[in-house]
Amino acid sequence: MASPKKKLQGLVAATITPMTENGEINFSVIGQYVDYLVKEQGVKNVFVNGTTGEGLSLSISERRRVAEEWVTKGRNKLDQVVIHVGALSLKESQELAQHAAEIGADGIAVIAPFFLKPWNKDVLINFLKEVAAAAPALPFYYYHIPALTGIKIRAEELLDGIQDKIPTFQGLKFSDTDLLDFGQCVDQNRQRQFAFLFGVDEQLLSALVMGATGAVGSTYNYLGKKTNQMLEAFEQKDFSVALNYQFCIQRFINFVVKLGFGVSQTKAIMTLVSGIPMGPPRLPLQKASREFTDNAEAKLKSLNFLSFTSLKDRNLEACS
Numbered sequence: 001m002a003s004p005k006k007k008l009q010g011l012v013a014a015t016i017t018p019m020t021e022n023g024e025i026n027f028s029v030i031g032q033y034v035d036y037l038v039k040e041q042g043v044k045n046v047f048v049n050g051t052t053g054e055g056l057s058l059s060i061s062e063r064r065r066v067a068e069e070w071v072t073k074g075r076n077k078l079d080q081v082v083i084h085v086g087a088l089s090l091k092e093s094q095e096l097a098q099h100a101a102e103i104g105a106d107g108i109a110v111i112a113p114f115f116l117k118p119w120n121k122d123v124l125i126n127f128l129k130e131v132a133a134a135a136p137a138l139p140f141y142y143y144h145i146p147a148l149t150g151i152k153i154r155a156e157e158l159l160d161g162i163q164d165k166i167p168t169f170q171g172l173k174f175s176d177t178d179l180l181d182f183g184q185c186v187d188q189n190r191q192r193q194f195a196f197l198f199g200v201d202e203q204l205l206s207a208l209v210m211g212a213t214g215a216v217g218s219t220y221n222y223l224g225k226k227t228n229q230m231l232e233a234f235e236q237k238d239f240s241v242a243l244n245y246q247f248c249i250q251r252f253i254n255f256v257v258k259l260g261f262g263v264s265q266t267k268a269i270m271t272l273v274s275g276i277p278m279g280p281p282r283l284p285l286q287k288a289s290r291e292f293t294d295n296a297e298a299k300l301k302s303l304n305f306l307s308f309t310s311l312k313d314r315n316l317e318a319c320s
């Protein structure tokens, strides 16, 4: 059985794949990106080539190179680099899993194949098992994101007996709002040392109450520091302070969701906050509009998530 150096916990940034204006991957900024996450956001774990990283829009060779760059640039800086290796083709998924092991990644994650779909839990487990077997020394995480895959098999059901089939199974990345399902995953597996990583950033506090051991998300790229303050307050059992942080984060996410929020907009916000050019997304996604970026910038400033340019910008919704 795979035994990770230590359990994956705390915040995990779902990394963006930086691109140039002509649509090529901009590998040259990944080193700077690692330093930014560690030094400015206090985030030392990354989840590479997932939804935010447009993993399914990259070629297999691009995915391999992106994974290599994160592992190389993250060495001695990041705690864990988990590579998402899910694909529609089992063979491609296995190739990526094996590659992740070869380059020294700390874990692999897999989504359910979503075109020709597994029609029940056993079929899905069989698919995951075959992928996991290609990297038998790496911790394996199931990436549950039913709104995007369309696979509605409950995570609770999937976890039932999963280690008998997949001995390297180490945890769940749960990107869904069904807290009954999430809570039952935790409750029914209390004797096991699984990582329960929540993936809906705006609801993380509720998931912590349910027993989440960590979180993977897009906003930890630029709101990692604020979210870490929430985690600390929760640890200290200072629940009203933790709630204030969550509400503050929600105010921003709620604002951008109303404008239309997704991977493209995450790229624009991260460029704005970090100063590292993330570039446009790849088709079929469209670049975020100038109007979106201007509005997001004003909101970030008013919430105190970005430094003020002048005192008159201040207002009362600022979060401390």
Ligand SMILES: CC(=O)N[C@@H]([C@@H](O)[C@H](O)[C@H](O)CO)[C@@H](O)CC(=O)C(=O)O
Binding pocket: 014, 015, 047, 050, 051, 052, 053, 175, 199, 200, 201, 202, 216, 217, 218, 219, 253
């Ligand atoms: C659908 C989606 O992209 N969800 C994000 C969240 O971090 C999301 O952006 C955030 O909760 C804001 O809604 C993550 O769960 C995705 C993720 O972890 C990934 O990129 O693999």
